[in-house]
Amino acid sequence: xxxxxxxxxxxxxxxxxxxxxxxxxxxxxxxxxxxxxxxxxxxxxxxxxxxxxxxxxxxxxxxxxxxxxxxxxxxxxxxxxxxxxxxxxxxxxxxxxxxxxxxxxxxxxxxxxxxxxxxxxxxxxxxxxxxxxxxxxxxxxxxxxxxxxxxxxxxxxxxxxxxx
Amino acid sequence: xxxxxxxxxxxxxxxxxxxxxxxxxxxxxxxxxxxxxxxxxxxxxxxxxxxxxxxxxxxxxxxxxxxxxxxxxxxxxxxxxxxxxxxxxxxxxxxxxxxxxxxxxxxxxxxxxxxxxxxxxxxxxxxxxxxxxxxxxxxxxxxxxxxxxxxxxxxxxxxxxxxxxxxxxxxxxxxxxxxxxxxxxxxxxxxxxxxxxxxxxxxxxxxxxxxxxxxxxxxxxxxxxxxxxxxxxxxxxxxxxxxxxxxxxxxxxxxxxxxxxxxxxxxxxxxxxxxxxxxxxxxxxxxxxxxxxxxxxxxxxxxxxxxxxxxxxxxxxxxxxxxxxxxxxxxxxxxxxxxxxxxxxxxxxxxxxxxxxxxxxxxxxxxxxxxxxxxxxxxxxxxxxxxxxxxxxxxxxxxxxxxxxxxxxxxxxxxxxxxxxxxxxxxxxxxxxxxxxxxxxxxxxxxxxxxxxxxxxxxxxxxxxxxxxxxxxxxxxxxxxxxxxxxxxxxxxxxxxxxxxxxxxxxxxxxxxxxxxxxxxxxxxxxxxxxxxxxxxxxxxxxxxxxxxxxxxxxxxxxxxxxxxxxxxxxxxxxxxxxxxxxxxxxxxxxxxxxxxxxxxxxxxxxxxxxxxxxxxxxxxxxxxxxxxxxxxxxxxxxxxxxxxxxxxxxxxxxxxxxxxxxxxxxxxxxxxxxxxxxxxxxxxxxxxxxxxxxxxxxxxxxxxxxxxxxxxxxxxxxxxxxxxxxxxxxxxxxxxxxxxxxxxxxxxxxxxxxxxxxxxxxxxxxxxxxxxxxxxxxxxxxxxxxxxxxxxxxxxxxxxxxxxxxx
Numbered sequence: 027x028x029x030x031x032x033x034x035x036x037x038x039x040x041x042x043x044x045x046x047x048x049x050x051x052x053x054x055x056x057x058x059x060x061x062x063x064x065x066x067x068x069x070x071x072x073x074x075x076x077x078x079x080x081x082x083x084x085x086x087x088x089x090x091x092x093x094x095x096x097x098x099x100x101x102x103x104x105x106x107x108x109x110x111x112x113x114x115x116x117x118x119x120x121x122x123x124x125x126x127x128x129x130x131x132x133x134x135x136x137x138x139x140x141x142x143x144x145x146x147x148x149x150x151x152x153x154x155x156x157x158x159x160x161x162x163x164x165x166x167x168x169x170x171x172x173x174x175x176x177x178x179x180x181x182x183x184x185x186x187x188x189x190x
Numbered sequence: 191x192x193x194x195x196x197x198x199x200x201x202x203x204x205x206x207x208x209x210x211x212x213x214x215x216x217x218x219x220x221x222x223x224x225x226x227x228x229x230x231x232x233x234x235x236x237x238x239x240x241x242x243x244x245x246x247x248x249x250x251x252x253x254x255x256x257x258x259x260x261x262x263x264x265x266x267x268x269x270x271x272x273x274x275x276x277x278x279x280x281x282x283x284x285x286x287x288x289x290x291x292x293x294x295x296x297x298x299x300x301x302x303x304x305x306x307x308x309x310x311x312x313x314x315x316x317x318x319x320x321x322x323x324x325x326x327x328x329x330x331x332x333x334x335x336x337x338x339x340x341x342x343x344x345x346x347x348x349x350x351x352x353x354x355x356x357x358x359x360x361x362x363x364x365x366x367x368x369x370x371x372x373x374x375x376x377x378x379x380x381x382x383x384x385x386x387x388x389x390x391x392x393x394x395x396x397x398x399x400x401x402x403x404x405x406x407x408x409x410x411x412x413x414x415x416x417x418x419x420x421x422x423x424x425x426x427x428x429x430x431x432x433x434x435x436x437x438x439x440x441x442x443x444x445x446x447x448x449x450x451x452x453x454x455x456x457x458x459x460x461x462x463x464x465x466x467x468x469x470x471x472x473x474x475x476x477x478x479x480x481x482x483x484x485x486x487x488x489x490x491x492x493x494x495x496x497x498x499x500x501x502x503x504x505x506x507x508x509x510x511x512x513x514x515x516x517x518x519x520x521x522x523x524x525x526x527x528x529x530x531x532x533x534x535x536x537x538x539x540x541x542x543x544x545x546x547x548x549x550x551x552x553x554x555x556x557x558x559x560x561x562x563x564x565x566x567x568x569x570x571x572x573x574x575x576x577x578x579x580x581x582x583x584x585x586x587x588x589x590x591x592x593x594x595x596x597x598x599x600x601x602x603x604x605x606x607x608x609x610x611x612x613x614x615x616x617x618x619x620x621x622x623x624x625x626x627x628x629x630x631x632x633x634x635x636x637x638x639x640x641x642x643x644x645x646x647x648x649x650x651x652x653x654x655x656x657x658x659x660x661x662x663x664x665x666x667x668x669x670x671x672x673x674x675x676x677x678x679x680x681x682x683x684x685x686x687x688x689x690x691x692x693x694x695x696x697x698x699x700x701x702x703x704x705x706x707x708x709x710x711x712x713x714x715x716x717x718x719x720x721x722x723x724x725x726x727x728x729x730x731x732x733x734x735x736x737x738x739x740x741x742x743x744x745x746x747x748x749x750x751x752x753x754x755x756x757x758x759x760x761x762x763x764x765x766x767x768x769x770x771x772x773x774x775x776x777x778x779x780x781x782x783x784x785x786x787x788x789x790x791x792x793x794x795x796x797x798x799x800x801x802x803x804x805x806x807x808x809x810x811x812x813x814x815x816x817x818x819x820x821x822x823x824x825x826x827x828x829x830x831x832x833x834x835x836x837x838x839x840x841x842x843x844x845x846x847x848x849x850x851x852x853x854x855x856x857x858x859x860x861x862x863x864x865x866x867x868x869x870x871x872x873x874x875x876x877x878x879x880x881x882x883x884x885x886x887x888x889x890x891x892x893x894x895x896x897x898x899x900x901x902x903x904x905x906x907x908x909x910x911x912x913x914x915x916x917x918x919x920x921x922x923x924x925x926x927x928x929x930x931x932x933x934x935x936x937x938x939x940x941x942x943x944x945x946x947x948x949x950x951x952x953x954x955x956x957x958x959x960x961x962x963x964x965x966x967x968x969x970x971x972x973x974x975x976x977x978x979x980x981x982x983x984x985x986x987x988x989x990x991x992x993x994x995x996x997x998x
Contacts (some may be wrong), residue, residue, distance in 0.1 A: 162917070
């Protein structure tokens, strides 16, 4: 029973402040303390990526980060990526191209893909497969996930071109 | 009345069967708004977790919970002694055996549940678990079923009578204290005679290794006992919520109407979530004891080590043929490792599932199958991992035996299959091991597949590669994997299929709302298959209301009609049929209403897409929307108000999907790394409801097949330690390892299913495993390889090459 720490963090643009044991894992902070249940738990060993969130511009697996390490962090989860009124092109593309089945990996998958496309807006299939290899899916065989990400990349490129 | 919309447009507007309707489930999943069991949060909810044994076989000398109870936040520690007065320290399994809920005097496999710590949160529970002191006395460990059948060590003392007698098990006499059952199908002596006199006999032994379905979401539940109203609500990852309700009622004594089981969104099942696990029982007891909701969620190690292994079949076969390659007989013996308890999830009368589909797609006149179930110090389970009951084992067996026979005959394996296929005109076909295949057209599918991949061209390329290899020009070999499978799904007819005495029918209940939209509820439960999308499509075509206006609801036993759930590809064959039949009841009543409104006789109107029209006068019609409203606002003589129907469908037979798969693989002889260059999958699942979803199912099933054949296993050491208990060691393919698949189809509708559909979710796994394995084995065939066991991970492929002298 360790002493509690004073933690502040920004999650999806909202300031959060609380006391927590330093050993608390970030995924539980999000899911149980803050009721942000989009990120899921699949392995608790960093293998499956169901818990993927974005912290300070990087994809992070929230199941293996202590809340103490996330003190002061700026965190984005699937809930901060898009909602009913402002869907992200990836959210649309995953539906359009059947990039999901049970949906359990999907929040982590889309969250990771937003970073992938930020870093590489026009990835090849190989780059997508490599860049998404930290996120496991048991249902789709990845083929339609790759297709969804390609479609979203094209959509985002077209939107960018239209805006310029 | 005039209609500006064409008939084609009216059909399109329905989004009924045959179109690639986008999934209605996806909005919530893509926005992080799914509702999985671990997302459920109730006021005052506690968290339970298990103390598990590190030993695979040990006697429990003592359990001391004193220190654990001192941990702040720990409220209770349950042991078998606490459950015994309630009669809940053991529970029945689906296979007619019983299983310890918490260790009762001994443990039989590593990870077995010993005590249940109930605490205010996960962290307090984990702290409590650390402080439960359990003293064990180690016993000899048996992880090999052949050794188990010879050993003096008794694994299950509870199944040995006075003076060492062996009472019969649930499936008849037992041969040894570690033996569970012997199950036979076919004709023993006639098969042996044909084999003894055959021109050619190929023999092979193969081990289909133990693996695990490993859905991304583990198993879990939340139990909430409302003591004021006497109602128990149980949310959980249940593939069969109604069956769970009945089981909970039977073992707890709580009347069934006071139990509400809810399966929320499920993060994949693949068979893992069919069974009843100690976590469910302990959560219910803990909620009753504490008066608070209790959540239990497995972690990944718990999941891989304890709930629901699959396969673990040691198979020996003999296949006899004429010199020309016509198969005359097949014999198969299985030694089935069931672990410490027989908790296989099979229909009651089938302790080895439908292993007797092992004559495959071939016209084999005589056959015999014998399966011996055996106890060992491994986890219980034996679930159907993305397949109907033991069908992956059966198809792997026959598709390997065919390859071995081809070697024996020095024949091309594609041609050997072709000359032995059951012919189209032989259906319905009565197989030697008892099943009646409903329909099939194997030759058409096979020819289409071989043509699509240019089979002859591939063989020529392979021959060139072998020549180049022998000439030292390459270190890469090429394998052509073939498989042709016939599945048996849609369990099943109540006359021979039940689980715990519950007939394996399924159900659908439809309510049409006054304004022409509807809700339909089913006894099944989606775990990613997209039921809310596809069942609405079936209904749209049957009742003429747009799929977008039909809500599909499953998984709440208080509202859904009774059904046996989703596994063994039974949703479309059974619940899909119930949906169509309920829809037809709606249509029959709608016809009477339409006739009344149009002032003609019932027989003078006919259904047309979304309406009833007067025969010969299509300009006179009433749409289903108008009819729905009339059902609620008009007093129609002789017809009750409202528009509802329910159907409980008992299928007359199973359905038999089939398919033809080809895998082309390059193998680096020096590293053992396979590169899947091409994978072609032709599936015939009968009538196709949603091609997009079918394709997605095929991609997913093939990827799980790739995993099983190329690396995924639950391995034990001699001490019974699980060596593959995390995702570091247990192979789940990533996007990087998985190829793009080419999908194709033929359509042979099931003659007995109302819409001709057969089910598809499991076919690619069933057909895929032997296809990947055959590709590996085929690459080494020119160098004398006959059979090597899966999983073909890099090390084992390298070893195969090494043992064949390819590194010399």
